[in-house]
Amino acid sequence: MTAPEGTRPFRGGSSAGRGGDRRPTRPPLDRPRRAAYEAVAAVHRDDAFANLVLPIILREEGLYGRDAAFATELTYGTLRHLGTLDAILSDAAGRDVERIDPPARDALRIGAYQLLHTRVPPHAAVSSTVDLVRSVAPGAAGFANAVLREVSTRDIDGWVAKLAPPIETDPVGHLALAYSHPQWIVRAFSEALDGDLGETARLLIEDNERPPVHLCARPGLIDPIELADQVGGAPGAFSPYAVYLPGGAPGDVPAVVDGRAHVQDEGSQLVAAALADAPLDGPDGRWLDLCAGPGGKAGLLGALAAQRGARLTAVEVAEHRARLVSQATRGLPVAVLAMDGREVGADPKLPEGHFDRVLVDAPCTGLGSLRRRPESRWRRQPSDLPPLTRLQRELLGAALRAVRPGGLVAYVTCSPHTVETHVTVTEAARRSGVSVDFVDARPLLPAGMPGLGDGPTVQLWPHRHGTDAMFLAVLRKG
Numbered sequence: 001m002t003a004p005e006g007t008r009p010f011r012g013g014s015s016a017g018r019g020g021d022r023r024p025t026r027p028p029l030d031r032p033r034r035a036a037y038e039a040v041a042a043v044h045r046d047d048a049f050a051n052l053v054l055p056i057i058l059r060e061e062g063l064y065g066r067d068a069a070f071a072t073e074l075t076y077g078t079l080r081h082l083g084t085l086d087a088i089l090s091d092a093a094g095r096d097v098e099r100i101d102p103p104a105r106d107a108l109r110i111g112a113y114q115l116l117h118t119r120v121p122p123h124a125a126v127s128s129t130v131d132l133v134r135s136v137a138p139g140a141a142g143f144a145n146a147v148l149r150e151v152s153t154r155d156i157d158g159w160v161a162k163l164a165p166p167i168e169t170d171p172v173g174h175l176a177l178a179y180s181h182p183q184w185i186v187r188a189f190s191e192a193l194d195g196d197l198g199e200t201a202r203l204l205i206e207d208n209e210r211p212p213v214h215l216c217a218r219p220g221l222i223d224p225i226e227l228a229d230q231v232g233g234a235p236g237a238f239s240p241y242a243v244y245l246p247g248g249a250p251g252d253v254p255a256v257v258d259g260r261a262h263v264q265d266e267g268s269q270l271v272a273a274a275l276a277d278a279p280l281d282g283p284d285g286r287w288l289d290l291c292a293g294p295g296g297k298a299g300l301l302g303a304l305a306a307q308r309g310a311r312l313t314a315v316e317v318a319e320h321r322a323r324l325v326s327q328a329t330r331g332l333p334v335a336v337l338a339m340d341g342r343e344v345g346a347d348p349k350l351p352e353g354h355f356d357r358v359l360v361d362a363p364c365t366g367l368g369s370l371r372r373r374p375e376s377r378w379r380r381q382p383s384d385l386p387p388l389t390r391l392q393r394e395l396l397g398a399a400l401r402a403v404r405p406g407g408l409v410a411y412v413t414c415s416p417h418t419v420e421t422h423v424t425v426t427e428a429a430r431r432s433g434v435s436v437d438f439v440d441a442r443p444l445l446p447a448g449m450p451g452l453g454d455g456p457t458v459q460l461w462p463h464r465h466g467t468d469a470m471f472l473a474v475l476r477k478g
């Protein structure tokens with residue numbers, strides 16, 4: 001990444017003003033870096049989400065094109081690489097990064113990111129960061145200058161060699177520092193990948209990349225080839241509905257605006273389509289999405305239901321998310337219920353034994369989509385798991401009550417953590433009190449899709465499939 005126009009290094013701290021005014025003046029603040037600083041600071045100070053706060057800041061700052069792209073790269077890159085950057089800054093500063101004042105700390109993180117992960121010339125990275133520090137933490141500019149000069153003495157490989165524990169004796173600690181993930185997440189990924197450290201490293205590397213934007217061409221509404229032509233993109237490698245958007249804002253795509261397509265990771269499309277396509281004996285008109293907000297899978301299932309003469313009931317407990325589901329499924333045979341999916345059998349709107357196909361796209365840690373939420377890996381904690389897995393078990397139990405005998409339930413998470421996947425499914429099936437068979441999910445995915453494992457469940461991976469790490473288990477009620 002090179003510094004775009006308008007983000008050139010500052011020329012100095014002060015200069016003579018015009019018309020004989022000799023007062024020292026500050027250089028104008030570098031707007032893309034300032035925007036990145038505001039976004040990173042809001043994430044840390046206000047618990048903001050980068051993908052929500054950054055577009056607002058870019059708009060307020062009037063940043064477009066290359067400047068906006070540079071600010072985005074700095075924001076997302078800094079947040080993704082935060083763990084490694086902090087270890088390096090602690091070493092370079094000779095004190096724990098937590099003991100640096102937050103404004104100077106966030107500016108230093110952005111400076112270190114430029115030095116170690118971009119092609120911004122070192123003098124520009126240092127001088128622009130020192131100017132930034134001067135504006136947000138007066139008094140810390142000299143300190144920032146010294147710290148960044150120390151950071152610039154090594155490249156990222158040199159810092160990893162200095163600071164990471166040896167991979168032979170501490171593989172998790174090594175990978176966590178080298179690829180900037182918390183250790184508990186590295187451990188969880190490694191376990192889900194059967195302890196294969198090489199694959200775990202490839203996954204971590206993929207998590208640090210900018211994720212592609214996938215569109216879903218809604219079946220019956222627009223052909224994916226036509227959509228690919230319209231956006232100048234390519235049809236997906238696996239999902240028959242996927243189109244890869246090469247660039248630009250998806251909200252500007254006419255087919256997205258008029259509801260013939262929506263933004264959806266290809267893996268999400270695949271698991272929803274797998275439920276719709278799984279062979280089923282008997283009636284097939286009543287479909288249920290028990291955790292529908294904001295409506296990505298409900299949009300695809302609703303379009304498939306329209307083609308097949310079925311109707312989808314979409315349940316979502318959060319009212320504002322239920323409204324999003326209504327918007328996402330406008331014009332489709334979908335009834336949206338703003339209620340708790342665990343009410344199956346207790347509320348007449350969700351009768352027991354009524355539905356032919358049921359999707360449980362359960363609330364989860366989201367560890368499978370860290371690419372898309374750069375701050376999420378640092379926010380999630382192992383303590384999130386017990387309440388989430390309890391809810392997952394209860395929702396899957398409700399789904400098994402809602403489905404008719406012989407009907408199908410797909411349990412899906414956007415997390416590969418085995419506690420949320422295999423453990424939840426096995427436990428919920430065991431506690432359900434009904435007989436449950438696992439359907440082999442592999443043949444429900446496109447023929448020839450590699451790396452689907454031994455079944456009957458399927459785990460997709462960013463580094464294997466280019467999708468989010470979606471987990472899919474398909475259960476048939478006896």
Ligand SMILES: C[S@@+](CC[C@H](N)C(=O)[O-])C[C@H]1O[C@@H](n2cnc3c(N)ncnc32)[C@H](O)[C@@H]1O
Binds near residue numbers: 295318341342363391
């Ligand atoms: C992983 S998201 C679902 C994503 C959605 N299927 C899609 O493709 O857009 C899980 C959703 O479940 C909702 N949820 C959480 N607890 C619920 C409950 N008890 N009943 C129904 N929905 C619930 C959350 O609010 C969240 O919107």
